[in-house]
Amino acid sequence: MDHASQESLSHPEIRAEVAKLCARFPGDYWRRLDAERGYPTAFVQALTESGYLAALIPEEYGGAGLPLSAASAILETIHAEGANGAACHAQMYIMGAILRHGSPEQKQRYLPAIAAGTLRLQAFGVTEPSSGTDTTSLRTTARRDGDRYIVNGQKIWTSRAEHSDLMLLLARTTPRDQVARRTEGLSTFIVDMRAARGLTIRPIRTMMNHNSCEVFFDNLEVPAENLVGAEGSGFRIILDGMNAERLLIASESIGDAKWFTRKSTDYAKSRVVFGRPIGQNQGVAFPIARAYAQARAAELLLHEGLRRFEAGMNCGEEANMAKMLAADAAWAAAEACVQTHGGFGFAEEYDVERKFREARLYQVAPISTNLVLSYIAEHVLGLPRSY
Ligand SMILES: Cc1cc2nc3c(=O)[nH]c(=O)nc-3n(C[C@H](O)[C@H](O)[C@H](O)COP(=O)(O)OP(=O)(O)OC[C@H]3O[C@@H](n4cnc5c(N)ncnc54)[C@H](O)[C@@H]3O)c2cc1C
Numbered sequence: 001m002d003h004a005s006q007e008s009l010s011h012p013e014i015r016a017e018v019a020k021l022c023a024r025f026p027g028d029y030w031r032r033l034d035a036e037r038g039y040p041t042a043f044v045q046a047l048t049e050s051g052y053l054a055a056l057i058p059e060e061y062g063g064a065g066l067p068l069s070a071a072s073a074i075l076e077t078i079h080a081e082g083a084n085g086a087a088c089h090a091q092m093y094i095m096g097a098i099l100r101h102g103s104p105e106q107k108q109r110y111l112p113a114i115a116a117g118t119l120r121l122q123a124f125g126v127t128e129p130s131s132g133t134d135t136t137s138l139r140t141t142a143r144r145d146g147d148r149y150i151v152n153g154q155k156i157w158t159s160r161a162e163h164s165d166l167m168l169l170l171a172r173t174t175p176r177d178q179v180a181r182r183t184e185g186l187s188t189f190i191v192d193m194r195a196a197r198g199l200t201i202r203p204i205r206t207m208m209n210h211n212s213c214e215v216f217f218d219n220l221e222v223p224a225e226n227l228v229g230a231e232g233s234g235f236r237i238i239l240d241g242m243n244a245e246r247l248l249i250a251s252e253s254i255g256d257a258k259w260f261t262r263k264s265t266d267y268a269k270s271r272v273v274f275g276r277p278i279g280q281n282q283g284v285a286f287p288i289a290r291a292y293a294q295a296r297a298a299e300l301l302l303h304e305g306l307r308r309f310e311a312g313m314n315c316g317e318e319a320n321m322a323k324m325l326a327a328d329a330a331w332a333a334a335e336a337c338v339q340t341h342g343g344f345g346f347a348e349e350y351d352v353e354r355k356f357r358e359a360r361l362y363q364v365a366p367i368s369t370n371l372v373l374s375y376i377a378e379h380v381l382g383l384p385r386s387y
Pocket of ligand 1: 156160212367370387
C-alpha cells in the first residue's frame with residue numbers, strides 16, 4: 001500500500017481528538033465500573049455528543065458520513081487509551097442493516113434519531129443458547145398475524161440490551177423444514193424495547209464488564225412495518241454487516257495491543273531488579289517485541305481490509321484474518337504485559353488485569369477463532385466444508 005492510502009486510512013486528527021476525550025475517563029473510572037459491573041453512561045454520552053458514534057451514518061441522515069477507516073480509528077484509539085468501546089461500538093454499525101436494507105420510511109424514522117443520540121440501537125439479537133455459532137438453527141420464531149409478528153424464543157449474549165432502545169433481531173419466519181436452504185426463512189426486525197410487553201431481559205455476570213444479557217420473548221408483538229428487508233432474507237442482511245463488524249473489532253484489538261505494549265515497555269524500562277531495568281533482560285523484552293511484531297502485521301492486514309472495503313471490493317478474507325490475527329496479537333501483548341509486571345500485573349490499580357480480561361473476549365466473540373479458520377479453509381483455500 002502506498003504512503004498516500006496509508007495516510008487516508010489513519011485519520012490522525014480523529015485519533016488526537018478521541019484520545020483527548022478518553023483522557024477525561026482515566027483508569028479509575030473504568031476500574032470503578034468494572035467492580036460494580038456498571039455501564040459507562042458518561043463515557044458513551046461524551047462519545048455520542050462528539051458525534052463519534054454517528055461516524056458512519058450518512059450526512060443526509062444527520063451523521064458524519066465518514067468512511068469505515070474513521071470508525072476504525074475511533075475504536076482503536078479508545079482501546080489504545082485504556083478505555084473500552086464494547087459499551088457502545090454496536091451503535092456505530094448495527095444501523096448499517098437499516099441503511100442498506102431498510103425502507104425509505106425506516107431510514108427516515110430511525111437514522112436521524114440514532115445519529116442525534118436520542119435513539120440507541122445498541123442491541124444485536126442473533127446468538128441463542130441452543131444453536132450457538134450455528135446461526136441458521138436458531139429457534140426464535142416470528143409468526144405473521146395480520147399487521148404484526150408474534151415473537152417467541154430466547155436470545156443469549158445480547159450485549160447492552162439494558163442500555164438500548166432498539167434491538168436488531170434475527171428470527172425464523174418460515175420453519176427450517178419448509179425452506180430449500182437453511183439460510184432461508186430467517187428475517188430481521190427492529191424491536192422497540194422501550195414499551196415492549198412480552199420481553200424479559202436478564203443480565204449475565206461475566207469475567208469482564210460487558211453488560212451482556214439473556215433476552216426472553218413471550219408473545220412479543222412487533223409491528224409488520226418493523227421488518228427490515230424482505231421476509232426470509234434476514235440471514236443475508238446479517239451477513240452483509242459482518243465484514244464491517246470484523247474490521248472494527250480487529251481495530252479494538254489493535255488498540256488493546258498498543259495499550260499493553262506501551263504499558264509493558266514503560267514498566268520494563270523503569271522497574272529495576274538486580275540493579276538493572278528488567279527490560280534489559282531479553283527474557284522480558286522478547287515477548288513484548290514478538291507481540292509488537294504480531295500486532296503490526298495484523299494492523300497492516302486490517303488496513304488492507306479497510307482499503308478494500310472502502311473501494312467496494314470483497315474483503316471477507318482480510319476482515320476475517322485481520323480479526324483473528326489482531327485478537328491473537330492483543331492476547332500475546334496482554335500475556336507479555338502481565339508477565340512483565342510480575343505481581344503488579346494482578347493488582348487492580350495497574351489496569352493490566354482488567355484489560356487482560358477484556359482482551360480475551362475477542363478470540364470468542366463476535367466470531368470464534370475456529371470459525372474464522374473454517375472460513376479461510378473453505379472459502380479462501382477451497383478445502384471441503386467441515387460443518
Ligand atoms: C461477552 C459476550 C458478548 C456477546 N455479544 C453478543 C451480541 O451482542 N449479540 C449476539 O448475537 N451474540 C453475542 N455474543 C455471542 C458470540 O457471538 C458467541 O459467543 C460466539 O459466536 C460463539 O458462539 P457460542 O458461544 O454459542 O459457542 P459455540 O458455537 O457453542 O462454540 C463453542 C466452541 O466450539 C467451537 N466450535 C463450534 N463449532 C465448531 C466447528 N464446526 N469447528 C470448530 N470449532 C467449532 C467454537 O469455535 C467455540 O470455541 C457475545 C458473546 C459474549 C461472550
